[in-house]
Amino acid sequence: xxxxxxxxxxxxxxxxxLDRLDRELVGLEKNPHDRDALGSVFRTIHTIKGxxxxxxxxxxxxxxxxxxxxxxRLRDGQLTLNPELTTALLGMVDAVRQMLKEIQATGQxxxxxxxELRETLTRLQQVEASAVKPAExxxxxxxPPPAPEEVMAPAKSEDIALSPAPVAEKPxxxxxxxxxxxxxxxxxxxxxxxxxKHGDIAAPQQSVEARTHDKAAETIRVGVNLLDKxxxxxxELVLARNQLLQISxxxxxxxxxxxxxxxxLIATELQEEVMKTRMQPIGNIWSQFPRTVRxxxxxxxxxxGIEMEGKETELDKTIIEAIKDPLTHxxxxxxxxxxxxxxxxxxxxKDRSGRLxxxxxxxxxxxxxxxxxxGAGLNGERIRKKAVExxxxxxxxxxxxxxxxxxxxxxxxxxxxxxKVTNVSGRGVGMDVVxxxxxxxxxxxxxxxxxxxxxxxxxxxxxxxxxxxALVVTCGGDRYAIPQVSLLELVRLEADEVAKGIELVxxxxxxxxxxxxxxxxxxxxxxxLAPDVNPATGNNGAVNIVVLQADERQFGLVVDQINDxxxxxxxxxxxxxxxxxxxxxxxxxxxxxxxxxxxVLGLAQRASVVTETRDRAMTEKAPxxxxxxxxxxxxxxxxxxGDSRMAxxxxxxxxxxEFPVAQVEMSGTQWVTQYRGQILPLIRLNVAMEERRNRLxxxxxxxxxxxxxxxxxxxxxxxxxxxxxxxxxLDIIEDRADVRSAATRASVLYSVVIADRVTELLDIPAIxxxxxxxxxxxxxxxxxxxxxx
Amino acid sequence: MAxxxxxxxxxxxxxxxxxxxxxxxxxxxxxxxxxxxLAPAVVSGLINLRGQIVTAVDLRRRLxxxxxxxxxxxxxxxxxxxxxxxxxxxxxxGDVVEVEETTFESPPETLRGSVRTMxxxxxxxxxxxxxxxxxxxACQMTEVAETPVTSR
Numbered sequence: 001x002x003x004x005x006x007x008x009x010x011x012x013x014x015x016x017x018l019d020r021l022d023r024e025l026v027g028l029e030k031n032p033h034d035r036d037a038l039g040s041v042f043r044t045i046h047t048i049k050g051x052x053x054x055x056x057x058x059x060x061x062x063x064x065x066x067x068x069x070x071x072x073r074l075r076d077g078q079l080t081l082n083p084e085l086t087t088a089l090l091g092m093v094d095a096v097r098q099m100l101k102e103i104q105a106t107g108q109x110x111x112x113x114x115x116e117l118r119e120t121l122t123r124l125q126q127v128e129a130s131a132v133k134p135a136e137x138x139x140x141x142x143x144p145p146p147a148p149e150e151v152m153a154p155a156k157s158e159d160i161a162l163s164p165a166p167v168a169e170k171p172x173x174x175x176x177x178x179x180x181x182x183x184x185x186x187x188x189x190x191x192x193x194x195x196x197k198h199g200d201i202a203a204p205q206q207s208v209e210a211r212t213h214d215k216a217a218e219t220i221r222v223g224v225n226l227l228d229k230x231x232x233x234x235x236e237l238v239l240a241r242n243q244l245l246q247i248s249x250x251x252x253x254x255x256x257x258x259x260x261x262x263x264x265l266i267a268t269e270l271q272e273e274v275m276k277t278r279m280q281p282i283g284n285i286w287s288q289f290p291r292t293v294r295x296x297x298x299x300x301x302x303x304x305g306i307e308m309e310g311k312e313t314e315l316d317k318t319i320i321e322a323i324k325d326p327l328t329h330x331x332x333x334x335x336x337x338x339x340x341x342x343x344x345x346x347x348x349x350k351d352r353s354g355r356l357x358x359x360x361x362x363x364x365x366x367x368x369x370x371x372x373x374x375g376a377g378l379n380g381e382r383i384r385k386k387a388v389e390x391x392x393x394x395x396x397x398x399x400x401x402x403x404x405x406x407x408x409x410x411x412x413x414x415x416x417x418x419x420k421v422t423n424v425s426g427r428g429v430g431m432d433v434v435x436x437x438x439x440x441x442x443x444x445x446x447x448x449x450x451x452x453x454x455x456x457x458x459x460x461x462x463x464x465x466x467x468x469x470a471l472v473v474t475c476g477g478d479r480y481a482i483p484q485v486s487l488l489e490l491v492r493l494e495a496d497e498v499a500k501g502i503e504l505v506x507x508x509x510x511x512x513x514x515x516x517x518x519x520x521x522x523x524x525x526x527x528x529l530a531p532d533v534n535p536a537t538g539n540n541g542a543v544n545i546v547v548l549q550a551d552e553r554q555f556g557l558v559v560d561q562i563n564d565x566x567x568x569x570x571x572x573x574x575x576x577x578x579x580x581x582x583x584x585x586x587x588x589x590x591x592x593x594x595x596x597x598x599x600v601l602g603l604a605q606r607a608s609v610v611t612e613t614r615d616r617a618m619t620e621k622a623p624x625x626x627x628x629x630x631x632x633x634x635x636x637x638x639x640x641x642g643d644s645r646m647a648x649x650x651x652x653x654x655x656x657x658e659f660p661v662a663q664v665e666m667s668g669t670q671w672v673t674q675y676r677g678q679i680l681p682l683i684r685l686n687v688a689m690e691e692r693r694n695r696l697x698x699x700x701x702x703x704x705x706x707x708x709x710x711x712x713x714x715x716x717x718x719x720x721x722x723x724x725x726x727x728x729x730l731d732i733i734e735d736r737a738d739v740r741s742a743a744t745r746a747s748v749l750y751s752v753v754i755a756d757r758v759t760e761l762l763d764i765p766a767i768x769x770x771x772x773x774x775x776x777x778x779x780x781x782x783x784x785x786x787x788x789x
Numbered sequence: 790m791a792x793x794x795x796x797x798x799x800x801x802x803x804x805x806x807x808x809x810x811x812x813x814x815x816x817x818x819x820x821x822x823x824x825x826x827l828a829p830a831v832v833s834g835l836i837n838l839r840g841q842i843v844t845a846v847d848l849r850r851r852l853x854x855x856x857x858x859x860x861x862x863x864x865x866x867x868x869x870x871x872x873x874x875x876x877x878x879x880x881x882x883g884d885v886v887e888v889e890e891t892t893f894e895s896p897p898e899t900l901r902g903s904v905r906t907m908x909x910x911x912x913x914x915x916x917x918x919x920x921x922x923x924x925x926x927a928c929q930m931t932e933v934a935e936t937p938v939t940s941r
Contacts, residue, residue, distance in 0.1 A: 238841075441817065476826075528826060574875070576832055576846070576928070577832060577844060580827050583825070588837050594822075594823040596825060597833075
């Protein structure tokens with residue numbers, strides 16, 4: 001092993017140790033008498049000091065040495081950890097880290113030897129030593145086993161004897177041969193000075209050390225590039241297996257089939273195991289957050305406790321790296337802007353100390369990460385006002401927005417950079433960067449908040465980037481893969497529907513998808529695959545539209561042929577092709593040929609569907625309940641309970657359906673039906689609008705089989721679909737609807753005159769709340785869960 | 790004895806080129822290629838080299854030679870560049886030659902343009918001249934992708 005190898009090992013090991021130090025010191029601040037943690041902190045610094053003395057990094061050794069002296073006092077209970085001491089020690093950790101970086105870059109431990117830091121550390125140990133000494137005995141009473149206390153006593157006195165002149169100790173330690181230092185380190189908590197006196201209790205400790213040591217021996221460091229190569233090879237093996245399986249199916253040979261079956265099993269298992277090697281628990285990046293939170297909280301005079309749930313949730317290494325910065329940002333933001341000052345919290349009747357909760361869990365093939373605080377929450381009204389002032393949205397758009405849409409405005413670029421807005425609205429510095437980074441890896445960000453109670457930011461990300469479910473399409477004779485996360489639905493227009501289905505807006509083709517205009521993008525034109533064809537022809541006259549979502553904007557991608565969904569292994573593009581923004585990567589298909597993966601956002605930008613400034617994203621958000629008075633709107637009229645006329649704006653309607661009674665099933669007390677591969681909860685309007693008291697008495701039975709088919713309005717609300725069962729659908733009418741009066745019963749927004757008759761406008765969120773629907777979220781990417789397992 | 794080095798030689802439009810043998814990973818026949826729309830013209834496409842996706846660079850285009858006549862199948866010289874393996878498409882593979890330093894000369898001053906940056910020099914062989922190709926330069930895409938044209 002060469003010298004540089006030793007240095008490299010030292011660096012790798014020390015970086016890990018320092019990360020742990022950060023964690024342990026912050027933990028100790030809360031629980032200063034945790035002797036195990038103190039011992040561990042001491043050992044870590046001691047090891048670094050010993051090793052760098054051996055390697056000749058004297059400045060680093062000096063810094064570590066003063067830190068160690070202070071830690072000796074802490075460990076022996078002569079000092080109690082307080083914020084000042086913690087800050088000094090963390091400062092030392094930072095200094096050591098800085099010097100390690102220097103060593104990594106230049107091979108030397110740098111020119112600075114941190115005189116002030118060392119002075120502070122030395123001063124702290126002397127001042128505190130005299131000040132705290134009287135209070136020392138209660139500290140020791142807390143140490144549970146009597147034996148160590150007894151043994152520790154002589155060690156203590158020895159240290160106290162040394163304490164007035166800590167400098168004198170230094171040369172002695174420095175001269176200690178390396179072998180002795182290492183041995184002492186492994187001996188653990190006892191430390192070198194106490195060692196000769198407690199041989200009896202050192203023995204069990206040694207065995208504990210030995211056990212941890214054994215455990216360490218079970219893991220080895222492997223380069224990520226080696227894992228990547230393994231992954232590639234396994235991918236190839238799987239392809240070869242697929243080909244063999246195809247052959248063996250056509251050949252009548254029992255032994256060949258048996259062998260290929262076995263190969264099949266082995267290859268599948270191997271693939272799964274190799275996938276696992278790239279997975280890391282999210283705790284790896286969370287572990288640095290206690291330190292971050294402490295520093296930020298201290299900086300702005302707040303008290304914040306951090307809690308973590310689901311640390312063991314595993315993610316692919318590349319994703320872990322990609323979300324590290326966005327998460328750090330969100331955590332800082334929560335402490336900095338979300339949680340209030342202790343005095344403010346007290347006034348509001350909360351604990352002085354704020355809570356920050358990190359939660360990670362798996363859900364339908366994706367990983368959810370939540371960052372919640374119990375701070376002041378977002379002020380929707382202020383965000384709305386500021387957004388309008390800054391021209392991010394128009395007043396009209398703002399008036400139509402739901403609170404949730406409003407909160408999500410903080411992710412817009414115009415919102416984040418301006419200091420003034422940040423102060424008023426609560427948060428937002430760089431939130432657009434967070435969103436962009438998360439979206440880059442196929443994830444989404446969403447924020448929910450309750451005024452005065454706190455804010456939760458939820459980040460949803462795929463499990464792995466290495467293998468993703470994708471839709472494979474053909475265009476111009478070549479296959480292209482479209483990541484499922486961007487896919488909304490597929491529409492096929494037969495030849496006779498094309499002419500009236502696809503219309504032109506000043507030359508730009510659009511398709512009416514449930515009443516909304518969907519801009520169409522022709523893949524062959526965007527990729528310049530073939531000379532322009534007439535939009536209405538091609539592919540035997542039929543047109544395949546892949547409805548995609550890019551940056552909250554929907555568009556339809558017209559392709560020649562839709563093949564199938566497949567799990568594909570993503571391989572990055574080489575730098576020769578990095579300039580081509582339309583492709584996110586490449587992949588090898590089952591037949592061994594290469595297919596390109598479309599970058600949906602890049603494609604949308606190329607086709608100008610999405611502009612750089614996301615301004616159009618806002619126009620997508622259709623009026624939620626009712627437009628401003630005076631505008632003409634289209635309403636769907638239906639018969640409500642008690643022969644009343646009710647209406648909803650047509651824009652809120654996804655579809656009108658008629659289900660035979662036999663298709664209605666029960667899920668708990670809820671009527672449901674199977675609809676387009678999902679379970680659609682059915683809300684009966686007449687039941688939902690009854691008084692709660694009465695409703696409990698209404699039998700929740702299935703409808704009688706002999707009754708006619710039920711009329712269902714399929715609605716989408718906040719991403720959930722549900723069906724509203726109504727008595728009768730009356731009409732669709734366009735009206736100004738500007739004569740209105742207040743509602744007379746629950747679940748009604750207001751009464752309005754439509755087509756000369758009084759009509760009640762249904763309050764969709766209210767009816768949902770009253771029906772307490774637990775709707776299933778449609779999910780396309782469920783298959784990825786299979787791979788990850 | 791003068792220092793010698795080995796070159797893998799190939800032909801492009803009847804000219805003889807050589808790359809240092811130690812930079813060559815392998816030489817293979819024509820493979821199925823996936824074209825990359827919107828990519829720089831010198832990128833012929835992507836090939837699957839035993840699970841590794843490799844960019845194929847058309848050396849004729851890169852060196853601003855006549856396009857390859859249709860029907861002529863290109864050979865792949867897979868070289869190791871800083872950015873992983875790259876396949877250079879050539880007309881025909883020649884021998885591996887061993888040359889001495891003494892036969893080397895810098896490219897003539899009259900050789901101009903972007904080609905000059907890719908030719909390290911010339912080795913005078915007995916019967917002809919061998920152009921020594923700079924692998925890194927040849928694999929670099931100085932040319933940017935075609936300027937995107939918005940659809941409307």
